[in-house]
Amino acid sequence: VLIEHRGIVNRLRWMIDDLGLDETDVILQKTPYVFDVSVWELLxxxxxxxxxxxxxxxxxxxxxxxxxxxxxxxxxxxHFVPSMLSQYLAAVDDGFAGVRRCICSGEELDRDLARKFLAATEGRPARLFNYYGPTEATVDVTLLRVEDGPGPVTIGRPAPNNRLYILGEDDEPCPVGVTGELCIAGVQVARGYLNRPELTAERFTADPFRPGDRMYRTGDLARWLPDGEILYLGRRDG
Structure with a gap:
């Protein structure tokens, strides 16, 4: 996937600003470099x-x-993918001493796991954040700070300088509460796939709302909620 420098810079600045990261932080680089999460851990x-x-x-x-x-x-x-966070919580006691931020992405974060984390870190400063995004949009494009509550964990709201659309079969925007395909436009959208022009043309298409811009079709299903957050509903292809 051909990612542009401006997309990476936007992704990193957004994370720094929203999470309040600064020179006092100690960031664990634990993701192998062949996976996209390693980009922010390294840079x-x-x-x-x-x-x-x-x-x-x-x-x-x-x-x-x-x-x-x-x-x-x-x-x-x-950072943890949710499945590894589940294993970690089951395997260790008091595993977040001094941790301020636990970041989840790469898999769907369910409410039961979020509650286990919140219970395990009660009284500590650790906070749980749920990110969503594909490599084709520079790794992550939405963020939610997870709190206890009813219902599923959402993927939150879009990152600055990106536009998220939920579109029906006719590429018209879906109303709040109606399921459609999640599409991404804006500064973090990749150029395409290296040496794969046909797949690039299929997945990176014209933005129907911004002439001259492109959007990435994720193949993910989602719907807008009344509060402006997005609920992820799985893949179109099952």
Missing amino acids: LPGLIGARQVMLRPGGESDPAAIRDTIERHGVTTL
């Missing part, structure tokens, strides 16, 4: 003068290694 600390801690190779699947690294180095910010 963001240098933008703000934060300290970066490298997890040992293979440690991303070892709850004990993760907890030891958090405690030894005073990690304040780290």
Whole structure:
């Protein structure tokens, strides 16, 4: 996927501003570099003068290694895919000492897991954030700070300088509460796929609301909620 520098810069600045990251933070780099989450883990600390801690190779699947690294180095910010967060919560006690931000993305975050995290960190400063986005839109384009409450966990609201559309079969915007395909336009949309012009033309199409711009068709189903948040509903292809 051909990502532009401006998309990465927008993605990083958005995260810094929304999460309040600064030079006092210690960010754990635990995602192998072949996965897109590693982009912000690797690049963001240098933008703000934060300290970066490298997890040992293979440690991303070892709850004990993760907890030891958090405690030894005073990690304040780290990422989990939800399935690994579930394993981590089940395997260790008091696994978030000193952590301020736990970031989830890459899989759907369900309400039961969110409640387990909130219970495990009660009385601590740790906060849970749910990000959504494909590599084709520079990794993440929506964010929700997760609080306890009823119903499913949403994917929150769009990042600055991006536009999210939920479109019906005729590419018309779906009303609030109506399910459609989630499409992404704006600064974080990639150029396309390297040496795959047909797939690029299929997935990156003209933005029907901004002449001259393009949008990425995610293939994900979603709907707008009355409060302006987006509820993710899975893939169109099942």
